[in-house]
Amino acid sequence: MTRKADRKPLHLNAFLMSVGHHEAAWRLPESPADGGTDIAHYQNLARIAERGRLDSLFLADSPVLQGDPGRRPVSKLEPTVLLTALAGVTTHIGLIATASTSYNEPYNLARRFASVDHVSGGRAGWNIVTTAGADAARNFGLDDTPLHRDRYLRAAEFVDVATKLWDSWADDAVLADKESGVHALADRVRKVHHQGEYFRVDGPLNVRRSPQGYPLLVQAGSSEDGKDFAARYAEAVFTAQQTLEEAIAFYQDVKQRTAAFGRDPEGIKILPGIVPVIGDTEADALALDAELDRLIRPEYAKRQLANRLRIPPDQLDLDRELPEDIPTEDEIEGAKSRYTLVVELARREKLTVRQLIGRLGGGRGHRTFAGTAEQVADTIEHWYDAGAADGFNIMPAVLPSGLELFVDRVVPILQERGLFRTEYTGRTLREHYGLPRPSNRLFDTVDASAGHLGIALADAR
């Protein structure tokens, strides 16, 4: 499955996170003191990404204070609010935000994403997450995370309800005939009357159908449930892959699962994460990478790693490998695939705890790559041609400088090689990714054999 013969441009997403994906990025002299809450900082990032003609930008999220406030900037702006603020200073780039299906109500979330899609002229995307972690659960009246399987069942029903609500207005519902006084056509706005296991929602939505119909649906979990969820509902997948072989296997697996749900495998775009650390020379890049790792405070990082592994911190020795006796993926609830990835990374590369902390500090399980712009472009091209990706989720270690370097040095190389657009050709997020606008399953008659309409068909069960 190589791509040399049939080379289409690839897709690039900028994953924006405070002052960078490396947890010590804030300690560099160049970094703003508290970038997570700094709207001017984020607006600058959005403008840089759009200057590079990137498909989209992306914001992660969980409804909980994540990480140790003593150790790094953890205060941040709520993503649908932040997306809206970024929409105001950009004109083309797609705007994707994470939101939880476990801790939101479908009516509320459907309204917000429909509103962002209207305000941005069709640039909204929703990264659907089920939210692992007892800390988040305890902000919503629960004692612990709901079970993995329950979270995914609720997520599936949530997406079902949300898409029905987005489809509760036909695209042609609004007539606005001033003469007769008829505003919308009565039979083109419908209640949805959803009655399910987790939700009862009457509808209709109080927002008319938006430019894209509804936001691009994105998914980022890589567990078995996560991959099936992606194959069924998602139009784009962000994934953490450490090796080319694993990335190819994941890519093929998700595309096959997508086809098995009766969907066109081209209708789902797979974007592995890459944490580029770019220097004028390879030595410069490696020096920056080392400097960032040096700035991690190991005593905090060790505690965080022990927490992730569900073992007491004193079982970890900074200068030895992970102990043998740690839980298996089956024994933990939540973030299962990321857990396994971390343990396998440590075992495969025989990393000491200190080395593992450095790798996780940079990309939290995503692949870090330190080198020149040419080398970063080479590795992107190599993975793309090998059939490991439809594009990449760019996670600069330091922001804004890492994004500027990527946009100003790596993107031109990809453009020269015919691998990336030089101008936007579409206006909506789905147009950037070459995906069709979804049909309306409450009002449009669709041919169920067509197989390229995303949710409308995937959900016709």
Place this chain on the structure above:
Amino acid sequence: MTRKADRKPLHLNAFLMSVGHHEAAWRLPESPADGGTDIAHYQNLARIAERGRLDSLFLADSPVLQGDPGRRPVSKLEPTVLLTALAGVTTHIGLIATASTSYNEPYNLARRFASVDHVSGGRAGWNIVTTAGADAARNFGLDDTPLHRDRYLRAAEFVDVATKLWDSWADDAVLADKESGVHALADRVRKVHHQGEYFRVDGPLNVRRSPQGYPLLVQAGSSEDGKDFAARYAEAVFTAQQTLEEAIAFYQDVKQRTAAFGRDPEGIKILPGIVPVIGDTEADALALDAELDRLIRPEYAKRQLANRLRIPPDQLDLDRELPEDIPTEDEIEGAKSRYTLVVELARREKLTVRQLIGRLGGGRGHRTFAGTAEQVADTIEHWYDAGAADGFNIMPAVLPSGLELFVDRVVPILQERGLFRTEYTGRTLREHYGLPRPSNRLFDTVDASAGHLGIALADAR
């Protein structure tokens, strides 16, 4: 309680609603076809209001499709998203949005308002509503509206949780010491460990304390529970008052209740609604008013009125007064005070159903006033001097033209009379209203006898 001797400038809020508060405004040739979802229309309104140096703008909301889509524009943007988009095109005006305590989780809503306050540089306000109506309930898994009293108990606890979350970061929590690697001071960020009747929330919030500490707290219900809620928590009150006598009585009642909760009555600003219909001459204004009423489709309006009165539509005759046999306020759940106001208005002025429909079509129970700019300024001054108001909630019948007329013709008269600011002197919403930034009740030691710290004291139970 007249104000002639001690005349301070009054406060003005622009209540933005689609293409105007009159339900037939959309049928005028000048109106955009679907203003409720049109971000450019709203951004234009926000700029006009700021040009007039108004204190704030306000967006109503309910998580349900309100009104008949066949009859008027009902699609609209979610308010926290819309506020954020309006923050981007303005620099000073306050930004107030309604959000429901019955159909949100405190953690989620606290994050969004804190984020809007950050993004806008301290201009956010939250109009706290409990949301009446079975239609809304049926979007959230319920069969009917929760009982009035339950809704208010939940609302009180909701505000308690939200303010704790907003206070979970001390103002000086973030140190951002790059040298030592300490970002926030560990003892200046705290869990809130709330355990109540309706909510269990651990915290802390994942957004640091915002420029205003937290959004201005606004309230708009006028039932007994509503007035007590306002007296206890609110810093501004929007209210519908038809006569000067009733407005004075309401004003004094709320100020006294506020004092009874140990708060400074100056710490709560009362703004009755006024629906100005402005013309070059009084005859012009009255003609526009009549034209708008003529554009209401009476068969739809009769059905809506019957629904509000909980009687079958065939019991209403367009050319007769309301029937004697309709429910009392005690017999209904939700929107109690507005119900009584409508019935009393009809009885007092001996309105036919058709006339009542015209009055409600214009202001939904708020006071409509058709006249010249001078006459509108006179009535504002008269009510203000009589001690009926600290300011006014301006609800133009037609938008943007009604707001433009108010800003360009009425505001200069009020400025000439020394009744309204000619320039902004503050930057935050609370500064515009002359209200103090709230102290932090988790971190600040406050003198409970000071009596001007809003929630911090009101809630010290």
